[in-house]
Amino acid sequence: MLTFFLKRLLGLLPTLAIVAVLVFLFVHMLPGDPARLAAGQDADQQTVELVRAELGLDRSLPEQFGRYFLNMARGDVGVSIRTRRPVATEIGERFMPTLLLTLTSMAWAVAFGLVIGIVSAVYRNEWPDRLGMTLAVSGISFPAFALGMLLMQIFSVGLGWLPTVGAGSWKHYILPSLTLGAAVAAVMARFTRASFVEVLGEDFVRTARAKGLKERVVIAKHCLRNALIPVVTMMGLQFGFLLGGSIVVEAVFNWPGVGRLLVDSVNQRDYPVIQALVLMFSLEFILINLVVDLLYGLINPTIRYK
Structure with missing residues (x-):
C-alpha cells in the first residue's frame, strides 16, 4: 500500500502541470482588461499602462507563463490584482x-x-x-x-x-x-x-x-x-x-x-x-x-x- 500511495503522489505533479497550463490559457482568454479594472474606470491611458507594466501584463504570454510557472514551483502563487495582497493569504482567510x-x-x-x-x-x-x-x-x-x-x-x-x-x-x-x-x-x-x-x-x-x-x-x-x-x-x-x-x-x-x-x-x-x-x-x-x-x-x- 505504501508503494501505491507514493506512486499516486508522484502522479500528482504531471496532472497539476497540465491543469496549470490549461488554467493559464483559459484566464487569459477571458474578456476584459485587468489593468483597466485595477486602475479604475476613470484612470487615463498612461496610468493604465503603468499598472499593466507593474502587473507584468505587458509581457508576452510565453514570458508571463514562464514567470508564473517558476514562481509556482517555488510555492509563490502571486499577488492579487484586486487587493494587492498575497493570493495565499486571500485563499487562507476564505x-x-x-x-x-x-x-x-x-x-x-x-x-x-x-x-x-x-x-x-x-x-x-x-x-x-x-x-x-x-x-x-x-x-x-x-x-x-x-x-x-x-x-x-x-x-x-x-x-x-x-x-x-x-x-x-x-x-x-x-x-x-x-x-x-x-x-x-x-x-x-x-x-x-x-x-x-x-x-x-x-x-x-x-x-x-x-x-x-x-x-x-x-x-x-x-x-x-x-x-x-x-x-x-x-x-x-x-x-x-x-x-x-x-x-x-x-x-x-x-x-x-x-x-x-x-x-x-x-x-x-x-x-x-x-x-x-x-x-x-x-x-x-x-x-x-x-x-x-x-x-x-x-x-x-x-x-x-x-
Whole structure:
C-alpha cells in the first residue's frame, strides 16, 4: 500500500502541470482588461499602462507563463490584482468557512442518504421505498439557488428563526448546509439503494439467512461492508464537488468562502487568484480520489494494492 500511495503522489505533479497550463490559457482568454479594472474606470491611458507594466501584463504570454510557472514551483502563487495582497493569504482567510460548511453538509447528507438508501433497499417496492425515492428525486431536481431562497423565505423572513447571511455562529451553517447537502443526500440515497439491492441478491446473503441469522445482523454484518465500496467512491466524488462547487450557495447566502472569492475574482479578472483557486480545486479532487482508494483496503481487506 505504501508503494501505491507514493506512486499516486508522484502522479500528482504531471496532472497539476497540465491543469496549470490549461488554467493559464483559459484566464487569459477571458474578456476584459485587468489593468483597466485595477486602475479604475476613470484612470487615463498612461496610468493604465503603468499598472499593466507593474502587473507584468505587458509581457508576452510565453514570458508571463514562464514567470508564473517558476514562481509556482517555488510555492509563490502571486499577488492579487484586486487587493494587492498575497493570493495565499486571500485563499487562507476564505478556505476555513468553506471547509466547515462542506463538512457540515457532507455529514448530514451522508447520514441521511445512507439511512434512506438502506431502508429503501430492504423494503423495496413498498411504501418506505417509494417515499424515500420520491424525496431523493425531489432533492436532485430542485435547484440549489431556489432551495436556498425558499429556506430563507420560510425560516428567516417568515419565522425569524435563522440568520440569512454571514458565518458568525452555528446557526449561520444550518440553511447553507441544508441547501448545499440536499442534492448530495439524494444522490447518496439512490446510489446506496442500488448498491444494497445488488448485494441483497448475492449467494452469501441467502446463505446467511438460511443459517437463521436475524435480518438486522444480515444487513449490518454481511451486506453493509460489501455495499459500501461503490458508495465510498460516490462519497469521495460528492465531497470534492461540494468543496469546489459551493459557488452558487455561497453567493445566495453571501458566505465568506472560496466560492464567493472565485466569483469576485472572475468579475475583476484577478488572474493570480483564479489560477490558484482552480489549481487548489484540482488538487482537492486528486487527493480525495487517493483517500478513497486507500479506504477500499480498510472496508474490504481482500483488496490488495500491487
